[in-house]
Amino acid sequence: MRFGTTQIHVDPGPGALVRALSHVPPCNPRELEAIVLSHKHLDHAGDVNALIEAMTSGGFRRRGALMGPPDAFEVEPVVLPYAQQFVQRLERLEPSGGPYHIGPVELRTSMAHVHAVQTYGLHFAYEGLRVAYLPCGRYFEGLAADYARLNPDVLIVNVLRFRDEMNVDHLTWEDARSIALDIRPKVTVFQHFGTKMLEAGPERLAQDLEDEIGRRVIAAYDGLRLDLDTEVAAVAD
């Protein structure tokens, strides 16, 4: 994510470094202010060590911040101890924590998600724009209310499953839909789709919800770029 000139890499999964470099214009890891993990699962953190190496020129220039739940750094750490030494600041996030400061950007965390490892949602605020990221986890009573508390303009939601055929710690489309209806952010972006979600047609589902809610709803795809200021400004209050 880019807020003004502040670059923050959230959840660098497998291929994150290669994609950052092949991005047009390239996202130069040496200009990264922070790497933030919502949780340590490999689809969210597989490239974190490579990205830290790139951010710090292989540890030669100690710089940048690394933030995430404590278990990403301690129990079976996904961030290897040698790479933890390379960053200037290592921040163990607390649930419902913050504000943590990343240059001019403020970061607050959600309450703990119900997921196999410590998982927190991320609320970014910059010059009046509030962007929330709701990562993986099982639906529970009070989840939407916790996110609504900080009144996000933009809500990014990970929705893996279309229907709940297996009992897993992930949102279904129905869960994600009800969260968007409860919070009614100006812009909702859905991502992190599993096979059944992709087969169900995320674009059409997003369009139906947009018609119902009267606010912008976007189904993300690989490589999608969004100018959030423009998207938010296009939605009437």
Ligand SMILES: [Zn+2]
């Ligand atoms: Zn996960």
Ligand SMILES: [Zn+2]
């Ligand atoms: Zn995930």
